[in-house]
Amino acid sequence: MxxxxxxxxxxxxxxxxxxxxxxxxxxxxxxxxxxxxxxxxxxxxxxxxxxxxxxxxxxxxxxxxxxxxxxxxxxxxxxxxxxxxxxxxxxxxxxxxxxxxxxxxxxxxxxxxxxxxxxxxxxxxxxxxxxxxxxxxxxxxxxxxxxxxxxxxxxxxxxxxxxxxxxxxxxxxxxxxxxxxxxxxxxxxxxxxxxxxxxxxxxxxxxxxxxxxxxxxxxxxxxxxxMAPLRLATWFGLGGFAIAVALLAYAIISKVVGNTTPGWTSTLLVVAGFGGLQLLCLGILGEYVGRVYLQQQQRxxxxxxxxxxxxxxxxxxxxxxxxxxxxxxxxx
Missing domain, CATH: 3.90.550.10 (Spore Coat Polysaccharide Biosynthesis Protein SpsA; Chain A)
Structure with a gap:
């Protein structure tokens, strides 16, 4: 042929x-x-x-x-x-x-x-x-x-x-x-x-x-x-850690000077924000883990x-x- x-x-x-x-x-x-x-x-x-x-x-x-x-x-x-x-x-x-x-x-x-x-x-x-x-x-x-x-x-x-x-x-x-x-x-x-x-x-x-x-x-x-999304998740984690340290320092200073303001709004926003970032990072990691899982199955x-x-x-x-x-x- x-x-x-x-x-x-x-x-x-x-x-x-x-x-x-x-x-x-x-x-x-x-x-x-x-x-x-x-x-x-x-x-x-x-x-x-x-x-x-x-x-x-x-x-x-x-x-x-x-x-x-x-x-x-x-x-x-x-x-x-x-x-x-x-x-x-x-x-x-x-x-x-x-x-x-x-x-x-x-x-x-x-x-x-x-x-x-x-x-x-x-x-x-x-x-x-x-x-x-x-x-x-x-x-x-x-x-x-x-x-x-x-x-x-x-x-x-x-x-x-x-x-x-x-x-x-x-x-x-x-x-x-x-x-x-x-x-x-x-x-x-x-x-x-x-x-x-x-x-x-x-x-x-x-x-x-x-x-x-x-x-x-x-x-x-x-x-x-x-690998950029994985690095993005890493940067989100580092950024979240930095914000948490800053909030902790603010809370300690406010307690020392006696300038604390009671309220749940700020607490709710912080918890919701960190929770959203954590879920986003888990989702990014899940996409990569899923690709590895499918590749290992070799279907x-x-x-x-x-x-x-x-x-x-x-x-x-x-x-x-x-x-x-x-x-x-x-x-x-």
């Missing part, structure tokens, strides 16, 4: 509405490259008709490969599953919602070959299609994570990127769970370039990243790449139930609902 030049990894979760639009735009771009390619569509345990739609398109598009996870594992885990199974000399990761334009893939490849780099990041130079809340929170996220972790991740670069085989192999060897790829890849330090594009509105369907998932991603990013982050490369296509769409196990112990 001739080597594959490009693999496109597309994580999918309940994206039946947007899949036809994605195929209509992605396939012409890849066909026009004039190089061998494959599209690894990772169905992240969808509960709608995504599996059936993928099955239909795979009969008409030989380069479309379906990888179906047993259960919803999350966006980052689905991308990792696609990277693990990719075979191309170059690998692109792109979401299915068409907010990141497939046409930019050619620019990424040209930039990688011209500048001889291993990674090309897709950078959102125009985010006017996003809400003001989304733009401001995203900007704050990148500033915060970049400042406390010391990573050189490009701002406004999500999970739309091109990676060389060496980069993908390096990512696949990392043992950590709950990885955040938009920070993992920059920390590898491989030569990189950037390609700007305008972020479009979602073509169809609804966003799979509500506020709760965005907060979880932020916590995973901070605790996975920086697989995802389970693959079906891979069309390793088994013939199902005889009908219903077969995809309960695929035969092929490799159940994959982990990122």
């Amino acid at each position: 001739d080597p594959i030049f490009l693999t496109v990894v597309v994580p999918l979760y309940n994206e039946a509405a947007v899949l036809p639009l994605l195929v209509d735009r992605l396939r012409p771009v890849l066909d026009d490259l004039g190089r061998s390619y494959e599209v690894v569509a990772v169905d992240d345990g969808s509960t709608d008709t995504t599996a059936a739609v993928l099955s239909r398109f795979s009969r008409q598009w030989p380069q479309l490969r379906i990888v179906r996870l047993r259960a919803n594992a999350g966006h980052q885990a689905a991308i990792s599953a696609g990277l693990e199974r990719s075979r191309g000399a170059w690998v692109v990761t792109i979401d299915a919602d068409l907010q990141d334009p497939p046409e930019t893939i050619r620019e990424m490849i040209d930039a990688a070959l011209r500048e001889r780099v291993d990674v090309v990041y897709g950078v959102r130079t125009d985010r006017s299609s996003d809400t003001a809340f989304k733009r401001h929170t995203a900007a704050a996220f990148y500033r915060l994570v970049g400042g406390i972790s010391g990573t050189n991740a490009p701002r406004d670069a999500g999970d739309f990127r091109l990676m060389s085989r060496a980069t993908v192999d390096a990512v696949n060897t990392l043992p950590e769970a709950n990885r955040v790829l938009r920070l993992v890849v920059p920390t590898l330090g491989f030569p990189s370039a950037e390609v700007g594009y305008r972020r479009a509105e979602r073509a169809a369907g609804s966003s799979k990243y509500p506020l709760s998932k965005m907060l979880k991603l932020s916590i995973d990013s901070i605790t996975g790449f920086s 697989p982050t995802y389970y693959v139930g079906y891979d069309s490369l390793l088994a013939p296509p199902p005889s009908d769409d219903a077969d995809l609902a309960a695929p035969q196990d092929q490799q159940s112990h994959d982990r990122i």
Whole structure:
């Protein structure tokens, strides 16, 4: 078998509405490259008709490969599953919602070959299609994570990127769970370039990243790449100790000079303040202890139930609902 030049990894979760639009735009771009390619569509345990739609398109598009996870594992885990199974000399990761334009893939490849780099990041130079809340929170996220972790991740670069085989192999060897790829890849330090594009509105369907998932991603990013929160807890402790010493000295002096003022308000404020700081520090410590606990368990982050490369296509769409196990112990 001739080597594959490009693999496109597309994580999918309940994206039946947007899949036809994605195929209509992605396939012409890849066909026009004039190089061998494959599209690894990772169905992240969808509960709608995504599996059936993928099955239909795979009969008409030989380069479309379906990888179906047993259960919803999350966006980052689905991308990792696609990277693990990719075979191309170059690998692109792109979401299915068409907010990141497939046409930019050619620019990424040209930039990688011209500048001889291993990674090309897709950078959102125009985010006017996003809400003001989304733009401001995203900007704050990148500033915060970049400042406390010391990573050189490009701002406004999500999970739309091109990676060389060496980069993908390096990512696949990392043992950590709950990885955040938009920070993992920059920390590898491989030569990189950037390609700007305008972020479009979602073509169809609804966003799979509500506020709760965005907060979880932020916590995973901070605790996975920086010791700053632990140091912050230490400084809180030192600051609290200093304040306690000052209050003790004030209380002793007031007692000596006979200038004590009875009352419970100040006592309540001090106790509540110190209690809040203690709980905050315990929460920060708990996040790190939890990550260590999960890592020590070494549980697989995802389970693959079906891979069309390793088994013939199902005889009908219903077969995809309960695929035969092929490799159940994959982990990122």
